[in-house]
């Protein structure tokens with residue numbers, strides 16, 4: 001746990017060199033959003049920004065949201081709430097385990113009240129909240145959708161591409177959980193920029209999990225591509241080859257990735273380059289959206305970093 005405030009000045013753009021990129025004449029850079037803060041890392045800071053602002057405006061004191069045992073969103077919320085003088089509570093999908101995941105343990109250390117619900121209770125709770133009838137619907141609580149997936153989350157994510165002069169990139173690649181971040185990128189990308197999302201969920205199709213209503217009118221569908229083949233078994237699942245890849249990437253580039261999102265993203269970028277999806281002399285931007293603390297739930301020693 002740390003009381004550091006998120007710092008956008010820590011963000012860097014780092015060249016990612018790889019034989020496959022050289023062979024295909026690609027210039028690939030990684031936007032290190034993971035450096036913003038150890039726990040409010042990557043895209044989470046952008047997704048939460050406007051929810052926090054609204055909660056302040058409305059003079060709310062308790063921030064409530066939803067997530068699973070590995071929810072980087074809940075951890076980021078817990079840390080951001082504490083830094084901004086809010087209390088926080090999280091509904092967790094699945095009965096309370098005997099041992100908390102590292103992510104939830106940290107969220108708890110930041111003062112988040114963890115409320116475990118069975119899967120069916122969790123779904124019911126989400127539904128009743130949508131309908132506006134839930135017991136905490138009082139003047140103190142402010143609700144943030146699961147994964148920050150709503151208008152404010154998208155609006156915050158739209159600002160990622162305004163950080164640096166990133167207009168020169170032809171392709172922008174990001175890992176996709178709820179799709180909130182990718183929707184923001186789609187909305188703010190320039191006309192010549194293509195946004196590629198790597199879904200880390202099993203069984204998604206077409207533009208899923210993105211909701212079409214999140215995309216601004218006028219956004220050209222041709223500049224968007226969702227890739228569904230690299231989930232490695234599904235959300236928070238992994239294989240020895242993914243772990244090997246992450247270790248190798250770190251050894252070669254010095255860039256650490258996480259096994260839930262960015263490891264799968266980096267793997268995909270190499271595959272897409274091998275398949276020559278990027279035309280020669282493309283400039284590819286890969287978003288490092290953070291989540292590194294999630295690696296603590298892996299068996300110690302599996303990763304060399």
Ligand SMILES: *Cc1c(COP(=O)(O)O)cnc(C)c1O
Nearest residue numbers: 072177178179181261289290291
């Ligand atoms: C939450 C998260 C994502 C996915 O963001 P969405 O906006 O939900 O698609 C990607 N990478 C990391 C590291 C995350 O923690």
